[in-house]
Amino acid sequence: MKDTLVFLVSNIVDHPEDIVVDVKTENAREILVLHVHPDDMGKVIGKQGRIIRALRDLIKLMAAKQGGYVDIELFEEPLQDPSVPETV
Numbered sequence: 001m002k003d004t005l006v007f008l009v010s011n012i013v014d015h016p017e018d019i020v021v022d023v024k025t026e027n028a029r030e031i032l033v034l035h036v037h038p039d040d041m042g043k044v045i046g047k048q049g050r051i052i053r054a055l056r057d058l059i060k061l062m063a064a065k066q067g068g069y070v071d072i073e074l075f076e077e078p079l080q081d082p083s084v085p086e087t088v
Helices: 004-011 037-045 048-066
Strands: 019-028 029-035 071-076
Touching: 004 019, 004 029, 004 048, 037 048, 037 071, 048 071
Parallel strands: 029 071
Antiparallel strands: 019 029
16 A cells, blocks of 8 residues: 555655555554655645545545555644744
């Protein structure tokens, strides 16, 4: 599933070298955490979330055919508040 997700997303984004997929396992369920370049976030989400929803549906269907459960989480880096200075 991980390789399929990387293949699909790499054909959508402008920075395919920045794609990282982490695998988490929770209660016999596999969760693929997708990391992409911040500039590509909108392309992966798509209008009204259509692209990420389609990716999730496809991966879930593939996993169900193999008797498992896989979901995709899109990792978003927290925004730093410029009014709060960083501590060293």
